[in-house]
Amino acid sequence: MPESTALLEVRDVVAGYGRGPAILNGAGITVEEGRTHCIIGPNGAGKSTLLKVVSGLLPARAGEVVFDGESIAGLRPDEILRRGICFVPQERALFPDMSVRENLRMGGYIITDRADLDRRLDEVLEAFPVLRERGGQRAKSLSGGEQQMLTMGRTLVLRPRIVMLDEPSLGLAPRIVSQVFDIIRLLKDKGITVIIVEQNAVVGLSNADLGCVLDLGRTMFEGPADGILEDPRIRELYLGKRAGAA
Ligand SMILES: Nc1ncnc2c1ncn2[C@@H]1O[C@H](COP(=O)(O)OP(=O)(O)OP(=O)(O)O)[C@@H](O)[C@H]1O
Ligand SMILES: [Mg+2]
Incomplete structure (x- = not known):
């Protein structure tokens, strides 16, 4: 070892x-x-x-x-x-008036290649079908659990370690x-x-x-x-x- x-x-x-x-x-x-x-x-x-x-x-x-x-x-x-290394702080910090998709996109703000970002978003929506269903909905209209799912989904856009x-x-x-x-x-x-x-x-x-x-x-x-x-x-x-x- x-x-x-x-x-x-x-x-x-x-x-x-x-x-x-x-x-x-x-x-x-x-x-x-x-x-x-x-x-x-x-x-x-x-x-x-x-x-x-x-x-x-x-x-x-x-x-x-x-x-x-x-x-x-x-x-x-x-x-x-x-x-x-992705940090999700105690205060969840979603963008409440932006849609689920827009929030996910914000998670990938450091990714400049658009096609790459789209692929990554797809990957996250694959893992969280609920987020795909609610894609157009404002973040603030999600339930607490769904908001937490969105918070975590947003970090996954970066394929963190x-x-x-x-x-x-x-x-x-x-x-x-x-x-x-x-x-x-x-x-x-x-x-x-x-x-x-x-x-x-x-x-x-x-x-x-x-x-x-x-x-x-x-x-x-x-x-x-x-x-x-x-x-x-x-x-x-x-x-x-x-x-x-x-
Ligand atoms: N921005 C800040 N400025 C000054 N002091 C701070 C700040 N943030 C935290 N502290 C202080 O640092 C100490 C530790 O805080 P911290 O938030 O790391 O604790 P914690 O273990 O996460 O507690 P909790 O379980 O309540 O979340 C506390 O005494 C707190 O008052
Ligand atoms: Mg704390």
Whole structure:
């Protein structure tokens, strides 16, 4: 076995906003190709901040971000996107008054070859027939689950290697949440590496291969998701009462 098979290696990251204090202080994650990773941790732990650092929206003050064997720390967000790392932020950011098709097209704004973009749009509509049906409809008229599908479909236009989803199930009814995880499985089946931040740790970890526990800006634990779910100490500290009921 090679020493490291990591597609993305984030190590000892220190980062904060503006001149403010460090929010991340020793955060990291080892991301394996083709696997689904779930980051859990309390509110304010720095989960979203970590994804912002990886996507280039927030510079790291120290530490390493290595993707596919090359450091990507300091690259602009669009450069990181071009390399194949797509970030879907917590606030979904669809264009509400634009149609489903137009939203998908916006997802491919860095693709300048029109024929290529059309092929990619077709590929996404193939994967999400509902989006084809609703192609002409305004994004804001879709249900919450459909909007989430559109958000994910939009990232697929770029044929990403890694998709990072910040709380994709936030505010969705349980039935729709299970649809969101169906889509995440579809991403995985396409060979895409997925990183999700999930407030409901039990649901998130149950749908992931690997887990990462972040607290106080630091990575406390990383390992197989089922191991995290079964670890009595992690259950007590981070999985709350829900774990007992699961
Ligand atoms: N733009 C910002 N400017 C200043 N401080 C920020 C900014 N965004 C986040 N923070 C602070 O960074 C800390 C970590 O926030 P972050 O959003 O990364 O946490 P989180 O783990 O994603 O929490 P949640 O589960 O609530 O989404 C918080 O104390 C927050 O107030
Ligand atoms: Mg967050």
